[in-house]
Amino acid sequence: MAHCDLLSAIDGDVLVGVVWIYAAYTGITLVYNAYFSPLSGIPGPWYAAVSDTYILFVAARFIQCNTLHSLFERYGPIVRVGPRRVVFCDRAAVKNVYCTHRLEKSPFYKALMADDHDHSMTSLSEVEHNKRRRTFASHYTMSHISRFEPHIKECVTRLVEVLETRPLGSVDSIHTLRHLLVDIIRTTVFGMSPLALNNFASNMKDPICDAVRDFFLRAVLHSSIPSLIWSALAYLPHMRWKGLYQSDNVLASFVRQRLHELQADSSQPGQWSSSCDRSTPLMLRMLAQQMSGSKDALSDQDIVSECISHLVAGVDTSAVTFGFMLWELSRRPDVVQRLRDELDEVVPDRRTIPDHSVLAKQPYLSAFLNEGFRMYGAVSALLERVVPDKGGGAHAHSFDILGFEIPPGTIVGTQAWSMHRDPDVFPSPEAFWPERWLPSHPDDGERLAKMSQHLMPFGAGTRACPGRYQAQIVFRATLAALVLNFDLSADPRETSETTMAPRDAFMVQPAARECRLTFAPRPQ
Numbered sequence: 001m002a003h004c005d006l007l008s009a010i011d012g013d014v015l016v017g018v019v020w021i022y023a024a025y026t027g028i029t030l031v032y033n034a035y036f037s038p039l040s041g042i043p044g045p046w047y048a049a050v051s052d053t054y055i056l057f058v059a060a061r062f063i064q065c066n067t068l069h070s071l072f073e074r075y076g077p078i079v080r081v082g083p084r085r086v087v088f089c090d091r092a093a094v095k096n097v098y099c100t101h102r103l104e105k106s107p108f109y110k111a112l113m114a115d116d117h118d119h120s121m122t123s124l125s126e127v128e129h130n131k132r133r134r135t136f137a138s139h140y141t142m143s144h145i146s147r148f149e150p151h152i153k154e155c156v157t158r159l160v161e162v163l164e165t166r167p168l169g170s171v172d173s174i175h176t177l178r179h180l181l182v183d184i185i186r187t188t189v190f191g192m193s194p195l196a197l198n199n200f201a202s203n204m205k206d207p208i209c210d211a212v213r214d215f216f217l218r219a220v221l222h223s224s225i226p227s228l229i230w231s232a233l234a235y236l237p238h239m240r241w242k243g244l245y246q247s248d249n250v251l252a253s254f255v256r257q258r259l260h261e262l263q264a265d266s267s268q269p270g271q272w273s274s275s276c277d278r279s280t281p282l283m284l285r286m287l288a289q290q291m292s293g294s295k296d297a298l299s300d301q302d303i304v305s306e307c308i309s310h311l312v313a314g315v316d317t318s319a320v321t322f323g324f325m326l327w328e329l330s331r332r333p334d335v336v337q338r339l340r341d342e343l344d345e346v347v348p349d350r351r352t353i354p355d356h357s358v359l360a361k362q363p364y365l366s367a368f369l370n371e372g373f374r375m376y377g378a379v380s381a382l383l384e385r386v387v388p389d390k391g392g393g394a395h396a397h398s399f400d401i402l403g404f405e406i407p408p409g410t411i412v413g414t415q416a417w418s419m420h421r422d423p424d425v426f427p428s429p430e431a432f433w434p435e436r437w438l439p440s441h442p443d444d445g446e447r448l449a450k451m452s453q454h455l456m457p458f459g460a461g462t463r464a465c466p467g468r469y470q471a472q473i474v475f476r477a478t479l480a481a482l483v484l485n486f487d488l489s490a491d492p493r494e495t496s497e498t499t500m501a502p503r504d505a506f507m508v509q510p511a512a513r514e515c516r517l518t519f520a521p522r523p524q
């Protein structure tokens with residue numbers, strides 16, 4: 001008995017001791033983070049500096065990009081938002097981090113793995129990334145991607161037909177555009193015929209569109225929920241949840257099946273090895289690299305994960321950005337009129353979409369797109385990078401941002417959302433004003449150049465978006481076709497400032513996760 005009492009007394013003392021040690025350790029860490037860390041000179045809220053809980057809390061409420069933006073407004077162009085996390089909003093720092101030093105990506109990107117495998121976006125190191133990027137860089141050059149222009153125009157023409165023949169009433173413009181973009185990527189990446197817009201026209205669900213829509217949210221949830229709980233969540237009996245949970249599998253099965261079809265198609269291999277100078281879909285290009293024994297060739301599994309990533313990176317980014325632009329058109333008759341005045345000059349027939357070479361020369365159309373990318377470029381995420389050890393080579397000296405020395409291991413990053421809202425570069429940044437991109441007097445070059453240097457909806461440096469030329473072709477053709485053929489309007493009970501308020505999880509989305517608009521055929 002006395003023995004048991006002694007044990008429980010010891011157990012009690014040990015427990016109290018452990019609690020004390022833990023409390024002391026936490027207290028010392030908090031004090032160190034707040035006052036003695038090499039980052040303590042960087043401005044920012046004290047509660048963000050002491051623990052990562054603050055930034056996690058903000059991210060969990062899907063309000064990270066606006067919250068960080070208000071911190072920039074309050075503290076200036078560099079802010080400490082975690083014990084080892086610093087954000088900045090400065091053009092020179094962007095060049096330094098993404099272009100000159102090309103810092104490695106942070107482990108956050110691993111959340112975006114596809115089919116549980118890496119792809120270019122989730123490859124953290126430069127070396128690993130360079131190898132991947134070489135397999136698709138030539139596919140996305142303007143000269144190669146513009147060979148798909150006839151296919152892109154066919155898809156946009158089909159979109160116009162589908163919208164014309166629908167019963168009048170509102171549609172979710174973002175989901176509608178998703179179908180257009182899936183069809184375009186079916187052609188450019190997979191060499192398949194369009195299908196999604198036909199499904200949309202027949203009111204049938206398109207499983208690829210739904211899976212693409214859910215991919216990013218699933219990725220963010222998957223990475224923040226412990227694996228045991230995540231596995232248990234597979235059994236939740238809720239249709240919408242099941243769709244979201246399985247989105248990665250749906251995409252993987254689709255892409256794997258296409259790979260097998262192409263591999264089984266015995267008429268193709270001869271063509272593959274010589275076809276890379278024509279308009280070759282990306283997957284065929286990758287198979288041709290395999291066949292030719294190229295040292296950069298990807299394995300089958302790597303082709304699958306890479307192609308999934310191009311599908312998800314290309315569809316929702318474009319659909320959401322464009323959806324926000326359409327929302328602006330629905331409430332800005334002055335902007336619609338200017339676009340029509342310009343386009344009517346060069347478009348003899350509204351049903352015929354002009355070539356990209358013609359559309360790219362229209363100043364107001366380009367100004368509109370620049371303004372749309374500025375305000376609504378959908379990748380709002382912090383483009384996180386890690387400050388390397390002071391080893392040898394390029395990083396032998398200490399790393400510096402805006403005069404603050406940043407120690408190795410610190411996560412640093414910027415968000416285009418704030419770069420695009422710097423009032424010194426973009427006066428009245430919350431106003432959608434395409435005219436700001438047009439010269440207002442002959443010596444306006446410096447102002448315009450400064451705005452262009454700050455515009456980074458497609459990221460910066462070696463990891464910047466390879467799909468930006470494709471996006472330019474698609475956006476110009478779609479904008480011209482929709483403005484020429486439809487009057488857009490929004491019912492304020494369905495679509496308003498409140499439903500369109502930005503919420504973000506890697507990508508920005510309207511709060512309602514949709515943008516309902518009416519596309520009424522434009523009177524002749």
Ligand code: HEM
Pocket residue numbers: 120121122133185309310311313314315317318321377378379383457458459460462463464465466467468470471
């Ligand atoms: C409005 C449309 C688009 C926006 C706003 C956008 C934005 C971005 C951004 C900001 C990045 C860099 C992310 C980082 O640094 O971590 C990126 C990467 C990427 N984007 Fe896009 N993108 C768009 C369209 C597309 C299209 C159409 C495609 C392809 C069909 C595409 C494919 C990719 C890929 C594969 C990457 C990863 C590149 C790499 O890591 O080497 N994107 N995109």
